[in-house]
Amino acid sequence: MTYTAIVPMKAWDQAKSRLHADPHVRRTLAEAFARDTLAAVLACPEVSDVVVVTQGDLVVDHVRAAGAHVIQEPGDRSLDTLGSAIRHGIAWAGEHRPDVPVAVVPSDLPALTPDALGELLREAATHPFAFVADANGDGTTILTSRSPELMRPGYGPGSAERHRGLGAYELVAPGALRQDVDVLIDLAAAERLSLGPHTRQAYADLTADEASALSR
Numbered sequence: 001m002t003y004t005a006i007v008p009m010k011a012w013d014q015a016k017s018r019l020h021a022d023p024h025v026r027r028t029l030a031e032a033f034a035r036d037t038l039a040a041v042l043a044c045p046e047v048s049d050v051v052v053v054t055q056g057d058l059v060v061d062h063v064r065a066a067g068a069h070v071i072q073e074p075g076d077r078s079l080d081t082l083g084s085a086i087r088h089g090i091a092w093a094g095e096h097r098p099d100v101p102v103a104v105v106p107s108d109l110p111a112l113t114p115d116a117l118g119e120l121l122r123e124a125a126t127h128p129f130a131f132v133a134d135a136n137g138d139g140t141t142i143l144t145s146r147s148p149e150l151m152r153p154g155y156g157p158g159s160a161e162r163h164r165g166l167g168a169y170e171l172v173a174p175g176a177l178r179q180d181v182d183v184l185i186d187l188a189a190a191e192r193l194s195l196g197p198h199t200r201q202a203y204a205d206l207t208a209d210e211a212s213a214l215s216r
């Protein structure tokens with residue numbers, strides 16, 4: 001069973017505001033999380049197409065070179081920007097791969113690995129609609145459905161409860177699939193699990209001043 005993966009990816013200079021870091025550090029980390037997440041999704045044997053939805057020009061160049069499809073979000077979007085980005089991805093899947101299962105994979109999972117994702121997607125395929133709660137338990141990382149038509153994204157604060165309410169089955173998943181990075185403490189938790197190579201390098205490359213400002 002293969003999947004269409006939909007990866008929402010904010011422009012790197014706009015992403016990860018809750019890290020409360022210097023703009024250069026924030027952008028560098030956001031880019032590294034996104035590159036590691038995308039590399040893991042592209043290398044996952046259960047994924048046949050990867051669709052990245054973004055407004056970022058640099059993201060577009062990287063994503064095309066990496067071998068994924070790109071959907072550029074229109075500028076005039078509703079307030080629910082993550083939801084509308086995902087809906088663009090679902091529309092692509094509905095048009096091009098209507099009978100293929102779908103997985104939404106946010107681009108802030110730097111500990112994600114192709115094998116862990118593959119195992120999860122095989123388990124998810126036994127449920128019409130399913131989700132993975134984030135490491136805190138209140139949010140959602142990965143959301144899956146057996147077809148684009150069955151996908152009901154409810155991302156945003158408190159989304160685990162919302163996805164349960166929408167009938168999604170809660171998948172048991174290892175930390176690598178649950179550890180999104182929203183705030184600094186999440187980065188330390190992802191490091192304990194094992195960071196992807198881009199994030200490991202970006203973290204190691206922080207100057208002593210940047211690292212100490214980040215942890216303050």
Ligand SMILES: Nc1nc2c(ncn2[C@@H]2O[C@H](COP(=O)(O)OP(=O)(O)OP(=O)(O)O)[C@@H](O)[C@H]2O)c(=O)[nH]1
Pocket residue numbers: 008009010011014015016017018019053054055073081082085106107108180181182
């Ligand atoms: N294409 C697109 N992706 C988004 C949008 N909002 C969030 N995302 C992506 O969805 C994932 C989960 O979103 P968040 O955890 O809120 O990440 P974020 O918006 O970068 O972080 P904050 O600025 O701290 O809210 C991240 O990988 C983001 O890149 C959006 O408006 N458009």
Ligand SMILES: C=C(OP(=O)(O)O)C(=O)O
Pocket residue numbers: 082134138139140141154155156157158159160180182
């Ligand atoms: C988008 C979500 O949350 P966060 O921004 O906290 O990752 C979510 O969990 O649905």
